[in-house]
Amino acid sequence: MKDDSSQEIIVIVGFGWVGQANAIAFTTLGYQVFYYDIVEPRRHYSKEKWGSAYEKVKPLKNLLEADSAKTLYFITVGDRVSPDGVQDISLIAKASKQLTNIKGTVILRSTVLPELLPQIHFDFYLPEFLHEKYAIEECMNPHLFVIGDAGKGKDRPNLFTLIENRSYRIFSGTPREASYVKYLSNIWNALRISFVNEFGDIVSGENKQDDSADRVIDFLFQKKSYVRYGREYGGHCLPKDVLAFWKGHLGKNNTSIVRAIHDSNEFHKKTRAENLPEWFSSWELEAGNSKKGIWGRFWLRLNSFAWIRTVRTKLHFVRHWIELLVPSRDLPATKRLWNQLAIKNARFYSNPRTIHGPEIGEYEFREGGKSDYDRLIKNDSLVWEKLKDPSRLSVLDIGVGVGREAEFMADDFAAVYGIDISEKMIEAARKRVGNLENVHLAVSEGNTIPFPDGKFDFIFSHQVFPALSKKEFIKSYIAEIKRTLKLGGIAKIELRTGPTGYKWKHNYGVSLDVEEAKDLIRMSGLKILSEKIENVRSLWLVLESIN
Structure with missing residues (x-):
């Protein structure tokens, strides 16, 4: 890495899924990275693979303690979408408000509807296009690198040049355009998934064991991701983004297809998707795949047997004797x-x-x-x-x-x-x-x-x-x-x-x-x-x- 780019300091604001992926990626690329979060976060990525990178990312007690002209603040705080599609960006706005009078550069990575962007203070908008399994790798080598310049006179960070040289496709425009690219990507993926699933439901009819849907769809689309008959789209991104985009433009434009994507996906989930495979990557909760999750499910299954509950009840006195040996905490x-x-x-x-x-x-x-x-x-x-x-x-x-x-x-x-x-x-x-x-x-x-x-x-x-x-x-x-x-x-x-x-x-x-x-x-x-x-x-x- 060049000396001038190594001088840049990165502060990740919001250390969740996306924040940690960015932090580990930039650390791996040789940057000094800090994070700031209101609570101590849990680690979302493999300790075996990324443990040493995690150790290099240091927490800040005060958001501005690393502030300088070379500091890049990446806002990776999440949005929230209500069941009826209203996007809540209050936490993103709160984070950006703390970065109004600083020396450094503010880079927004959170997903925000185009019309809500004026509520956020930032210099550049870099929407993320990440998938759970390869989120860190995709930060370092993006398929899409989209830059929205807010036009506030800030110089483009040297980091951008480094990432551009590692990217497959690059888009530069306004923050509004960058937001539309983000939503177009997610809605297009959701559309493909929901359409193929709806078509597959029609082909398979009432016979859920019939493989005709797979044969027909795979022949035409060659088993490509997002266009295979399978489970509904889920996770952290697609459901909320489709719904928020529909609600945000309802009454202003024709959004009937966007709404139909959501409705079709929900119908498929309720009627067909239970035993189908998932052919795409999404931000699923890690706990389900963790050892804790596996053992938790095993225990619930074991405890569902009446004879296990009976044995536990009859051996209850053992717990009493054990507790007599356990001192009360001072x-x-x-x-x-x-x-x-x-x-x-x-x-x-x-x-x-x-x-x-x-x-x-x-x-x-x-x-x-x-x-x-x-x-x-x-x-x-x-x-x-x-x-x-x-x-x-x-x-x-x-x-x-x-x-x-x-x-x-x-x-x-x-x-x-x-x-x-x-x-x-x-x-x-x-x-x-x-x-x-x-x-x-x-x-x-x-x-x-x-x-x-x-x-x-x-x-x-x-x-x-x-x-x-x-x-x-x-x-x-x-x-x-x-x-x-x-x-x-x-x-x-x-x-x-x-x-x-x-x-x-x-x-x-x-x-x-x-x-x-x-x-x-x-x-x-x-x-x-x-x-x-x-x-x-x-x-x-x-x-x-x-x-």
């Missing part, structure tokens, strides 16, 4: 554990009750946080009535995690404070919500509140006490709640009741029956305003400081 061990979990997957371990589990993205994470905030606080008539005017009040979130609910508290409360035992969770929270002026974050020791007496009008805790391994920690926290609440202030906390989890699991916590929990509260001097058993393991209490 606070230093708890801190180490949650730091490890934050590094592994902060979003997931902040709230594992999600649809996509470990694969949860920022959009789903925020939706869940907003839903729980509304359900547990704003729509709790007792709590909201007691608070009266939150815009003048302070709130403490015990176990703030990465700011899942604190983000929405900031819309209603004058001051939001969040504490967590994990330094790594707090680091991630600062990246997510640190830009909110009324949010203040601090590390705690796991059973104390590092603030003065009578500071808070409202204290809230969700999913924290159920993971405390000793009753003395709960008792200490309740005393701290009493100490730091203002007179007349209220608290809403969740405790574990009913069955406990396995003692060696990360979310194990001691269980209190309802009367035992109420006794602890009364001993602290707090008044119980309400109690509610939400499910077999969850007890919610609303408390008030009365003296």
